[in-house]
Amino acid sequence: MQRLINRSPSRPLRIALSIIPFVLILLTYQISSGMRKAENEQDKLLPSFTEIASAIDRMALEPSKRSGEYLFWRDTQSSLSRLVKGVSIAAFIGLIVGLAAGAIPLIAAPLKPLITAVSLIPPLAILPVLFIVFGLGELSKIMLIVLGVSPFIVRDILQRTQELPREQLVKAQTLGGNSWQIILRVILPQILPRLIDAVRLSLGTAWLFLIAAEAIASTDGLGYRIFLVRRYMSMDIILPYVAWITLLAFATDWLLLQLSRFIYPWYHSEK
Amino acid sequence: MNNFIELTNISKHYGDKVVLERMTTQIAKGEFVTLVGASGCGKSTFLRLLLGTELASSGAITIEGELIEKEPSSERGIVFQKYSVFPHLNARQNVALGIEFERSVGLGRLFGAKRKDAIDIADAWLEAVGLSSSAELYPHELSGGMQQRLALAQALVKKPKILLLDEPFGALDPGIRKDMHELVLKLWQENQLTVFMVTHDLKEGFHLGSRLWVFDKRRNDPHAPNRFGSTITFDIPLNAQNATRNHQDLEAIKSEMHIVSTT
Structure with a gap:
Protein backbone atom coordinates (compact mmCIF):
# COMPACT_ATOMS: atom_id res chain seq x y z
CA MET A 1 0.00 0.00 0.00
CA GLN A 2 1.47 3.29 -1.11
CA ARG A 3 1.71 6.06 1.43
CA LEU A 4 -1.06 8.62 1.25
CA ILE A 5 1.41 11.47 0.65
CA ASN A 6 2.67 9.71 -2.48
CA ARG A 7 -0.69 9.06 -4.08
CA SER A 8 -1.94 11.65 -6.51
CA PRO A 9 -5.10 11.45 -8.61
CA SER A 10 -4.93 10.76 -12.35
CA ARG A 11 -5.97 13.59 -14.64
CA PRO A 12 -9.61 12.56 -15.24
CA LEU A 13 -10.04 11.79 -11.56
CA ARG A 14 -8.57 15.17 -10.63
CA ILE A 15 -10.99 16.99 -12.92
CA ALA A 16 -13.91 15.03 -11.52
CA LEU A 17 -12.78 15.73 -7.96
CA SER A 18 -12.44 19.43 -8.69
CA ILE A 19 -16.02 19.64 -9.98
CA ILE A 20 -17.57 17.76 -7.07
CA PRO A 21 -17.50 20.62 -4.50
CA PHE A 22 -19.28 22.96 -6.93
CA VAL A 23 -21.94 20.38 -7.70
CA LEU A 24 -22.41 19.75 -3.98
CA ILE A 25 -22.89 23.45 -3.26
CA LEU A 26 -25.46 23.80 -6.06
CA LEU A 27 -27.26 20.68 -4.88
CA THR A 28 -27.35 21.86 -1.27
CA TYR A 29 -28.67 25.18 -2.47
CA GLN A 30 -31.41 23.62 -4.50
CA ILE A 31 -32.55 21.35 -1.68
CA SER A 32 -32.53 24.20 0.88
CA SER A 33 -34.34 26.47 -1.53
CA GLY A 34 -36.98 23.80 -2.16
CA MET A 35 -37.46 23.26 1.56
CA ARG A 36 -37.98 26.98 2.21
CA LYS A 37 -40.30 27.32 -0.79
CA ALA A 38 -42.40 24.42 0.51
CA GLU A 39 -42.90 26.30 3.74
CA ASN A 40 -43.43 29.74 2.24
CA GLU A 41 -43.93 30.23 -1.47
CA GLN A 42 -43.04 33.92 -1.20
CA ASP A 43 -39.64 33.23 0.35
CA LYS A 44 -36.99 35.61 -1.11
CA LEU A 45 -33.91 34.43 0.74
CA LEU A 46 -33.14 31.39 -1.40
CA PRO A 47 -34.80 31.92 -4.79
CA SER A 48 -35.22 28.88 -7.00
CA PHE A 49 -33.13 28.47 -10.14
CA THR A 50 -36.12 29.36 -12.31
CA GLU A 51 -36.56 32.62 -10.41
CA ILE A 52 -32.86 33.39 -10.83
CA ALA A 53 -33.10 32.59 -14.54
CA SER A 54 -36.05 34.92 -15.00
CA ALA A 55 -34.18 37.65 -13.07
CA ILE A 56 -31.20 37.26 -15.40
CA ASP A 57 -33.60 37.35 -18.31
CA ARG A 58 -35.14 40.57 -16.99
CA MET A 59 -31.80 42.28 -16.31
CA ALA A 60 -29.71 41.12 -19.23
CA LEU A 61 -32.02 40.29 -22.11
CA GLU A 62 -34.84 42.80 -21.81
CA PRO A 63 -34.50 46.57 -21.93
CA SER A 64 -35.34 48.34 -18.68
CA LYS A 65 -38.86 49.75 -18.64
CA ARG A 66 -37.63 53.04 -17.19
CA SER A 67 -34.54 53.83 -19.27
CA GLY A 68 -34.74 51.38 -22.16
CA GLU A 69 -31.25 50.10 -21.35
CA TYR A 70 -30.07 46.58 -20.72
CA LEU A 71 -29.16 47.15 -17.07
CA PHE A 72 -26.95 44.10 -16.64
CA TRP A 73 -24.73 44.98 -19.56
CA ARG A 74 -24.65 48.64 -18.71
CA ASP A 75 -23.61 47.81 -15.13
CA THR A 76 -20.93 45.47 -16.43
CA GLN A 77 -19.61 48.07 -18.83
CA SER A 78 -19.47 50.87 -16.24
CA SER A 79 -17.79 48.68 -13.65
CA LEU A 80 -15.24 47.21 -16.04
CA SER A 81 -14.42 50.63 -17.42
CA ARG A 82 -13.75 51.98 -13.91
CA LEU A 83 -11.76 48.91 -12.99
CA VAL A 84 -9.60 49.02 -16.11
CA LYS A 85 -8.96 52.75 -15.78
CA GLY A 86 -8.13 52.52 -12.09
CA VAL A 87 -5.90 49.48 -12.39
CA SER A 88 -4.13 50.85 -15.50
CA ILE A 89 -3.29 54.11 -13.78
CA ALA A 90 -2.15 52.22 -10.69
CA ALA A 91 -0.01 49.89 -12.81
CA PHE A 92 1.55 52.84 -14.61
CA ILE A 93 2.35 54.63 -11.34
CA GLY A 94 3.61 51.37 -9.87
CA LEU A 95 5.89 50.71 -12.82
CA ILE A 96 7.42 54.18 -13.02
CA VAL A 97 7.88 54.76 -9.29
CA GLY A 98 8.80 51.19 -8.44
CA LEU A 99 11.29 50.91 -11.27
CA ALA A 100 12.91 54.27 -10.57
CA ALA A 101 13.22 53.58 -6.86
CA GLY A 102 14.34 49.99 -7.40
CA ALA A 103 17.03 50.89 -9.91
CA ILE A 104 18.31 54.16 -8.48
CA PRO A 105 19.23 54.16 -4.77
CA LEU A 106 19.15 57.97 -4.66
CA ILE A 107 15.46 57.88 -5.60
CA ALA A 108 14.69 54.99 -3.24
CA ALA A 109 16.07 56.85 -0.21
CA PRO A 110 13.36 59.54 -0.05
CA LEU A 111 10.56 57.42 -1.58
CA LYS A 112 10.70 54.16 0.34
CA PRO A 113 9.51 55.48 3.75
CA LEU A 114 6.84 57.55 2.00
CA ILE A 115 5.51 54.55 0.08
CA THR A 116 5.43 52.47 3.25
CA ALA A 117 3.49 55.21 5.05
CA VAL A 118 1.03 55.69 2.18
CA SER A 119 0.43 51.97 1.86
CA LEU A 120 -0.64 51.84 5.51
CA ILE A 121 -3.46 54.35 5.03
CA PRO A 122 -6.74 52.40 4.78
CA PRO A 123 -8.07 53.64 1.40
CA LEU A 124 -11.69 53.34 2.49
CA ALA A 125 -11.02 55.70 5.37
CA ILE A 126 -10.12 58.47 2.96
CA LEU A 127 -12.97 57.71 0.58
CA PRO A 128 -14.91 60.71 1.98
CA VAL A 129 -11.88 62.89 1.25
CA LEU A 130 -11.92 61.61 -2.33
CA PHE A 131 -15.62 62.40 -2.66
CA ILE A 132 -15.02 65.91 -1.30
CA VAL A 133 -11.99 66.57 -3.50
CA PHE A 134 -13.00 64.81 -6.72
CA GLY A 135 -16.78 65.03 -6.45
CA LEU A 136 -19.19 62.13 -6.65
CA GLY A 137 -18.48 61.37 -10.33
CA GLU A 138 -16.32 58.76 -12.00
CA LEU A 139 -13.04 60.33 -10.91
CA SER A 140 -13.40 59.64 -7.20
CA LYS A 141 -14.23 55.97 -7.82
CA ILE A 142 -11.23 55.54 -10.10
CA MET A 143 -9.05 57.38 -7.60
CA LEU A 144 -10.11 55.01 -4.85
CA ILE A 145 -8.91 52.05 -6.91
CA VAL A 146 -5.68 53.87 -7.76
CA LEU A 147 -5.06 54.74 -4.12
CA GLY A 148 -5.96 51.29 -2.95
CA VAL A 149 -3.86 49.35 -5.43
CA SER A 150 -0.86 51.45 -6.47
CA PRO A 151 1.07 51.31 -3.15
CA PHE A 152 1.08 47.53 -3.41
CA ILE A 153 2.23 47.59 -7.05
CA VAL A 154 4.91 50.19 -6.31
CA ARG A 155 6.33 48.12 -3.47
CA ASP A 156 6.13 44.90 -5.43
CA ILE A 157 7.87 46.34 -8.50
CA LEU A 158 10.50 48.01 -6.32
CA GLN A 159 11.29 44.69 -4.72
CA ARG A 160 11.29 42.75 -8.00
CA THR A 161 13.66 45.33 -9.49
CA GLN A 162 16.06 44.98 -6.59
CA GLU A 163 15.82 41.20 -6.86
CA LEU A 164 17.28 41.11 -10.37
CA PRO A 165 20.65 39.37 -10.09
CA ARG A 166 23.42 41.85 -9.32
CA GLU A 167 25.58 40.01 -11.86
CA GLN A 168 23.32 41.12 -14.70
CA LEU A 169 23.72 44.78 -13.83
CA VAL A 170 27.48 44.40 -13.55
CA LYS A 171 27.57 42.60 -16.86
CA ALA A 172 25.53 45.35 -18.50
CA GLN A 173 28.01 47.90 -17.18
CA THR A 174 30.93 45.97 -18.62
CA LEU A 175 29.10 46.06 -21.95
CA GLY A 176 29.33 49.85 -21.73
CA GLY A 177 25.74 50.64 -20.79
CA ASN A 178 24.98 53.88 -18.95
CA SER A 179 22.29 54.01 -16.24
CA TRP A 180 19.52 55.04 -18.63
CA GLN A 181 20.41 52.40 -21.23
CA ILE A 182 20.59 49.69 -18.59
CA ILE A 183 17.18 50.66 -17.18
CA LEU A 184 15.69 50.72 -20.67
CA ARG A 185 17.21 47.55 -22.13
CA VAL A 186 17.96 45.32 -19.14
CA ILE A 187 15.70 46.22 -16.23
CA LEU A 188 12.44 47.43 -17.82
CA PRO A 189 11.88 44.45 -20.17
CA GLN A 190 12.45 42.05 -17.29
CA ILE A 191 10.11 43.97 -14.99
CA LEU A 192 7.13 44.08 -17.39
CA PRO A 193 6.10 40.42 -16.92
CA ARG A 194 6.48 40.96 -13.18
CA LEU A 195 4.16 43.96 -13.50
CA ILE A 196 1.52 41.68 -15.00
CA ASP A 197 1.98 39.37 -12.00
CA ALA A 198 1.54 42.31 -9.64
CA VAL A 199 -1.61 43.45 -11.47
CA ARG A 200 -3.07 39.95 -11.29
CA LEU A 201 -2.46 39.83 -7.57
CA SER A 202 -4.01 43.26 -7.03
CA LEU A 203 -7.19 42.63 -9.04
CA GLY A 204 -9.07 41.22 -6.04
CA THR A 205 -8.33 44.36 -4.04
CA ALA A 206 -9.29 46.52 -7.00
CA TRP A 207 -12.71 44.83 -7.19
CA LEU A 208 -13.17 45.38 -3.46
CA PHE A 209 -12.61 49.11 -3.76
CA LEU A 210 -14.67 49.36 -6.92
CA ILE A 211 -17.71 47.75 -5.31
CA ALA A 212 -17.27 49.83 -2.16
CA ALA A 213 -17.17 53.06 -4.15
CA GLU A 214 -20.16 52.04 -6.28
CA ALA A 215 -22.14 51.03 -3.21
CA ILE A 216 -21.70 54.43 -1.63
CA ALA A 217 -22.15 56.84 -4.51
CA SER A 218 -23.07 55.76 -7.99
CA THR A 219 -25.94 55.50 -10.44
CA ASP A 220 -24.82 52.33 -12.18
CA GLY A 221 -22.32 49.53 -11.91
CA LEU A 222 -22.36 45.95 -10.64
CA GLY A 223 -21.67 47.02 -7.05
CA TYR A 224 -24.31 49.73 -7.22
CA ARG A 225 -26.95 47.25 -8.46
CA ILE A 226 -26.24 44.71 -5.74
CA PHE A 227 -26.56 47.30 -3.02
CA LEU A 228 -29.65 48.84 -4.66
CA VAL A 229 -31.66 45.63 -4.95
CA ARG A 230 -30.64 44.61 -1.43
CA ARG A 231 -33.40 46.99 -0.29
CA TYR A 232 -35.97 44.68 -1.91
CA MET A 233 -34.16 41.55 -0.75
CA SER A 234 -33.80 40.59 -4.40
CA MET A 235 -31.53 37.61 -3.90
CA ASP A 236 -32.54 36.46 -7.38
CA ILE A 237 -30.54 39.39 -8.78
CA ILE A 238 -27.76 39.57 -6.18
CA LEU A 239 -26.69 35.94 -6.56
CA PRO A 240 -26.20 35.96 -10.36
CA TYR A 241 -24.44 39.33 -10.08
CA VAL A 242 -22.00 37.91 -7.55
CA ALA A 243 -21.42 34.89 -9.77
CA TRP A 244 -20.88 37.20 -12.73
CA ILE A 245 -18.33 39.34 -10.83
CA THR A 246 -16.50 36.16 -9.83
CA LEU A 247 -16.47 35.00 -13.42
CA LEU A 248 -15.19 38.37 -14.64
CA ALA A 249 -12.42 38.35 -12.03
CA PHE A 250 -11.44 34.84 -13.05
CA ALA A 251 -11.49 35.72 -16.75
CA THR A 252 -9.34 38.84 -16.35
CA ASP A 253 -6.82 36.89 -14.33
CA TRP A 254 -6.72 34.12 -16.90
CA LEU A 255 -6.43 36.53 -19.82
CA LEU A 256 -3.55 38.37 -18.17
CA LEU A 257 -1.75 35.10 -17.57
CA GLN A 258 -2.20 34.03 -21.20
CA LEU A 259 -1.05 37.46 -22.39
CA SER A 260 2.05 37.23 -20.23
CA ARG A 261 2.81 33.72 -21.47
CA PHE A 262 2.41 34.84 -25.05
CA ILE A 263 4.57 37.98 -24.86
CA TYR A 264 7.16 36.79 -22.33
CA PRO A 265 7.71 33.06 -22.88
CA TRP A 266 11.24 33.35 -21.44
CA TYR A 267 9.81 34.58 -18.14
CA HIS A 268 7.48 31.62 -17.72
CA SER A 269 10.02 28.97 -18.63
CA GLU A 270 12.51 30.44 -16.17
CA LYS A 271 10.42 29.38 -13.23
CA MET B 1 54.86 45.82 -22.41
CA ASN B 2 55.75 43.89 -19.29
CA ASN B 3 53.79 46.31 -17.14
CA PHE B 4 50.44 46.16 -18.89
CA ILE B 5 48.71 45.85 -15.54
CA GLU B 6 50.39 46.95 -12.35
CA LEU B 7 49.29 46.28 -8.79
CA THR B 8 50.95 48.38 -6.13
CA ASN B 9 50.54 47.40 -2.51
CA ILE B 10 46.90 46.33 -2.82
CA SER B 11 45.10 45.63 0.43
CA LYS B 12 41.46 44.95 1.12
CA HIS B 13 39.75 44.70 4.47
CA TYR B 14 36.16 44.73 5.68
CA GLY B 15 36.22 46.36 9.10
CA ASP B 16 38.73 44.37 11.13
CA LYS B 17 38.76 41.44 8.73
CA VAL B 18 41.77 41.62 6.47
CA VAL B 19 41.15 39.76 3.21
CA LEU B 20 44.03 40.75 1.00
CA GLU B 21 47.29 42.35 2.04
CA ARG B 22 50.18 43.98 0.27
CA MET B 23 49.89 42.56 -3.20
CA THR B 24 52.40 44.01 -5.59
CA THR B 25 52.97 42.53 -9.02
CA GLN B 26 52.94 43.19 -12.76
CA ILE B 27 51.13 41.39 -15.50
CA ALA B 28 52.21 41.43 -19.12
CA LYS B 29 49.82 41.86 -22.00
CA GLY B 30 48.49 38.54 -23.28
CA GLU B 31 49.01 36.73 -20.00
CA PHE B 32 46.47 34.10 -18.89
CA VAL B 33 46.52 34.26 -15.11
CA THR B 34 44.69 31.56 -13.20
CA LEU B 35 43.84 32.25 -9.56
CA VAL B 36 43.55 29.30 -7.22
CA GLY B 37 43.29 28.85 -3.48
CA ALA B 38 41.06 27.56 -0.73
CA SER B 39 37.57 29.04 -0.50
CA GLY B 40 37.58 32.33 1.36
CA CYS B 41 41.19 33.02 0.40
CA GLY B 42 40.34 36.28 -1.32
CA LYS B 43 40.76 35.25 -4.95
CA SER B 44 37.22 36.29 -5.83
CA THR B 45 37.64 39.51 -3.86
CA PHE B 46 40.71 40.24 -5.93
CA LEU B 47 38.73 39.67 -9.12
CA ARG B 48 36.07 42.10 -7.92
CA LEU B 49 38.77 44.71 -7.29
CA LEU B 50 39.90 44.30 -10.89
CA LEU B 51 36.29 44.41 -12.06
CA GLY B 52 35.57 47.58 -10.11
CA THR B 53 32.56 46.34 -8.13
CA GLU B 54 34.71 46.74 -5.02
CA LEU B 55 37.44 49.21 -4.25
CA ALA B 56 40.80 48.41 -2.70
CA SER B 57 41.24 49.72 0.84
CA SER B 58 44.70 50.89 -0.15
CA GLY B 59 47.06 50.60 -3.07
CA ALA B 60 46.54 51.17 -6.77
CA ILE B 61 45.68 49.13 -9.86
CA THR B 62 46.68 50.53 -13.22
CA ILE B 63 46.07 49.34 -16.76
CA GLU B 64 48.52 50.77 -19.29
CA GLY B 65 49.61 53.30 -16.69
CA GLU B 66 46.10 54.57 -15.97
CA LEU B 67 44.25 53.97 -12.72
CA ILE B 68 41.27 51.68 -13.32
CA GLU B 69 37.80 53.17 -13.19
CA LYS B 70 36.00 52.82 -9.88
CA GLU B 71 32.99 51.09 -11.42
CA PRO B 72 32.65 48.34 -14.02
CA SER B 73 33.45 49.55 -17.51
CA SER B 74 33.77 48.17 -21.00
CA GLU B 75 37.55 47.80 -20.75
CA ARG B 76 37.03 44.87 -18.37
CA GLY B 77 34.82 42.02 -19.58
CA ILE B 78 33.35 39.50 -17.16
CA VAL B 79 31.85 36.05 -17.24
CA PHE B 80 30.26 34.88 -14.00
CA GLN B 81 29.36 31.33 -13.09
CA LYS B 82 25.67 32.24 -13.39
CA TYR B 83 23.41 35.11 -14.49
CA PRO B 160 37.93 44.33 -23.44
CA LYS B 161 41.52 44.99 -22.40
CA ILE B 162 41.19 42.30 -19.79
CA LEU B 163 38.76 39.43 -19.54
CA LEU B 164 37.73 38.29 -16.06
CA LEU B 165 36.33 34.81 -15.53
CA ASP B 166 34.81 34.05 -12.13
CA GLU B 167 34.66 30.25 -11.87
CA PRO B 168 33.00 30.23 -15.28
CA PHE B 169 32.91 26.45 -15.64
CA GLY B 170 32.26 25.55 -12.00
CA ALA B 171 28.69 24.45 -12.66
CA LEU B 172 29.39 22.42 -15.81
CA ASP B 173 29.82 18.69 -16.37
CA PRO B 174 33.42 17.50 -16.76
CA GLY B 175 33.02 16.63 -20.45
CA ILE B 176 31.54 20.00 -21.32
CA ARG B 177 34.17 21.70 -19.20
CA LYS B 178 36.86 20.16 -21.40
CA ASP B 179 35.24 21.62 -24.53
CA MET B 180 35.03 24.98 -22.82
CA HIS B 181 38.74 24.83 -21.95
CA GLU B 182 39.57 24.36 -25.62
CA LEU B 183 37.30 27.23 -26.56
CA VAL B 184 38.79 29.61 -24.01
CA LEU B 185 42.34 28.76 -25.06
CA LYS B 186 41.40 29.26 -28.71
CA LEU B 187 39.76 32.62 -28.03
CA TRP B 188 42.68 33.68 -25.85
CA GLN B 189 45.22 32.95 -28.57
CA GLU B 190 43.21 34.30 -31.50
CA ASN B 191 42.33 37.57 -29.82
CA GLN B 192 45.48 38.08 -27.76
CA LEU B 193 43.44 38.56 -24.63
CA THR B 194 44.71 39.20 -21.15
CA VAL B 195 42.72 36.87 -18.93
CA PHE B 196 42.23 36.45 -15.20
CA MET B 197 40.38 33.34 -14.21
CA VAL B 198 39.33 32.29 -10.72
CA THR B 199 38.95 28.56 -10.31
CA HIS B 200 38.74 26.13 -7.44
CA ASP B 201 40.12 23.39 -9.65
CA LEU B 202 43.91 23.37 -9.38
CA LYS B 203 44.27 21.15 -12.43
CA GLU B 204 42.16 23.49 -14.51
CA GLY B 205 44.39 26.36 -13.34
CA PHE B 206 47.50 24.53 -14.49
CA HIS B 207 45.99 23.43 -17.77
CA LEU B 208 44.69 26.83 -18.88
CA GLY B 209 46.99 29.44 -17.41
CA SER B 210 50.24 30.89 -18.65
CA ARG B 211 50.77 31.98 -15.08
CA LEU B 212 49.28 30.59 -11.91
CA TRP B 213 48.74 32.41 -8.65
CA VAL B 214 48.04 30.65 -5.43
CA PHE B 215 46.28 32.79 -2.85
CA ASP B 216 46.97 32.03 0.77
CA LYS B 217 47.91 33.59 4.06
CA ARG B 218 51.62 34.10 4.69
CA ARG B 219 51.04 34.49 8.40
CA ASN B 220 48.27 33.17 10.55
CA ASP B 221 47.41 34.08 14.12
CA PRO B 222 45.21 31.29 15.49
CA HIS B 223 43.82 33.66 18.13
CA ALA B 224 42.90 36.34 15.61
CA PRO B 225 42.25 34.60 12.29
CA ASN B 226 41.11 37.84 10.68
CA ARG B 227 44.25 39.78 11.46
CA PHE B 228 46.23 38.74 8.43
CA GLY B 229 45.02 38.64 4.87
CA SER B 230 45.92 36.53 1.87
CA THR B 231 48.39 37.38 -0.77
CA ILE B 232 49.97 35.58 -3.71
CA THR B 233 52.04 32.86 -2.10
CA PHE B 234 53.05 31.17 -5.35
CA ASP B 235 53.47 32.86 -8.69
CA ILE B 236 54.30 30.17 -11.19
CA PRO B 237 54.98 30.79 -14.85
CA LEU B 238 53.48 27.90 -16.78
CA ASN B 239 54.75 26.57 -20.03
CA ALA B 240 52.63 24.49 -22.31
CA GLN B 241 55.73 22.63 -23.57
CA ASN B 242 56.78 21.59 -20.12
CA ALA B 243 53.88 19.55 -18.91
CA THR B 244 55.93 17.26 -16.64
CA ARG B 245 57.44 20.21 -14.84
CA ASN B 246 53.96 21.64 -14.41
CA HIS B 247 52.78 18.35 -13.03
CA GLN B 248 55.56 18.37 -10.44
CA ASP B 249 54.61 21.90 -9.48
CA LEU B 250 51.03 20.84 -9.10
CA GLU B 251 51.97 18.10 -6.67
CA ALA B 252 54.31 20.43 -4.81
CA ILE B 253 51.61 23.06 -4.41
CA LYS B 254 49.05 20.54 -3.32
CA SER B 255 51.30 19.45 -0.45
CA GLU B 256 52.35 23.04 0.33
CA MET B 257 48.75 24.20 0.51
CA HIS B 258 48.03 21.33 2.80
CA ILE B 259 50.85 22.41 5.12
CA VAL B 260 49.85 26.06 5.04
CA SER B 261 46.24 25.38 5.77
CA THR B 262 46.96 23.06 8.69
CA THR B 263 49.47 25.28 10.48
Missing part, protein backbone atom coordinates in the same frame (compact mmCIF):
# COMPACT_ATOMS: atom_id res chain seq x y z
CA SER B 84 25.89 36.38 -17.07
CA VAL B 85 23.39 36.49 -19.93
CA PHE B 86 20.09 38.32 -20.15
CA PRO B 87 17.09 35.97 -20.06
CA HIS B 88 14.80 38.30 -22.02
CA LEU B 89 17.06 38.50 -25.08
CA ASN B 90 17.89 35.74 -27.53
CA ALA B 91 21.50 34.75 -28.13
CA ARG B 92 22.02 37.18 -30.99
CA GLN B 93 20.41 40.08 -29.11
CA ASN B 94 22.51 39.26 -26.06
CA VAL B 95 25.70 39.69 -28.07
CA ALA B 96 24.45 42.70 -30.02
CA LEU B 97 23.52 44.56 -26.83
CA GLY B 98 27.11 45.71 -26.23
CA ILE B 99 27.25 47.24 -29.70
CA GLU B 100 23.84 48.87 -29.30
CA PHE B 101 24.91 50.48 -26.01
CA GLU B 102 27.92 51.94 -27.75
CA ARG B 103 26.24 53.21 -30.92
CA SER B 104 22.89 54.38 -29.59
CA VAL B 105 23.48 56.48 -26.50
CA GLY B 106 19.86 57.60 -26.08
CA LEU B 107 17.88 54.40 -26.54
CA GLY B 108 20.51 51.66 -26.43
CA ARG B 109 18.72 50.22 -29.45
CA LEU B 110 19.64 50.29 -33.14
CA PHE B 111 17.37 50.25 -36.18
CA GLY B 112 17.65 49.64 -39.91
CA ALA B 113 21.11 49.41 -41.47
CA LYS B 114 22.87 50.08 -38.17
CA ARG B 115 20.98 47.22 -36.60
CA LYS B 116 21.90 44.94 -39.48
CA ASP B 117 25.51 45.91 -38.97
CA ALA B 118 25.37 45.10 -35.25
CA ILE B 119 23.73 41.77 -36.01
CA ASP B 120 26.51 40.88 -38.44
CA ILE B 121 29.12 41.53 -35.78
CA ALA B 122 27.10 39.56 -33.23
CA ASP B 123 26.74 36.62 -35.63
CA ALA B 124 30.49 36.56 -36.22
CA TRP B 125 31.06 36.23 -32.48
CA LEU B 126 28.38 33.61 -32.14
CA GLU B 127 30.21 31.64 -34.79
CA ALA B 128 33.53 32.10 -32.97
CA VAL B 129 32.07 30.43 -29.88
CA GLY B 130 30.17 27.79 -31.86
CA LEU B 131 26.64 29.08 -31.37
CA SER B 132 25.75 29.97 -34.96
CA SER B 133 22.84 27.58 -35.08
CA SER B 134 21.41 28.84 -31.79
CA ALA B 135 21.28 32.55 -32.58
CA GLU B 136 17.49 32.74 -32.22
CA LEU B 137 17.30 30.77 -28.99
CA TYR B 138 16.73 32.31 -25.59
CA PRO B 139 19.08 31.50 -22.69
CA HIS B 140 16.52 29.19 -21.07
CA GLU B 141 16.61 27.09 -24.22
CA LEU B 142 20.41 26.76 -24.04
CA SER B 143 22.37 24.26 -21.93
CA GLY B 144 24.70 25.49 -19.19
CA GLY B 145 27.75 25.17 -21.44
CA MET B 146 26.06 27.02 -24.28
CA GLN B 147 25.05 29.81 -21.91
CA GLN B 148 28.68 30.24 -20.89
CA ARG B 149 29.72 30.29 -24.56
CA LEU B 150 27.17 33.01 -25.09
CA ALA B 151 28.47 34.93 -22.07
CA LEU B 152 31.98 34.78 -23.56
CA ALA B 153 30.82 36.06 -26.95
CA GLN B 154 28.85 38.79 -25.24
CA ALA B 155 31.91 39.95 -23.29
CA LEU B 156 34.35 39.68 -26.21
CA VAL B 157 32.24 41.78 -28.56
CA LYS B 158 33.41 44.80 -26.54
CA LYS B 159 37.07 43.88 -27.12
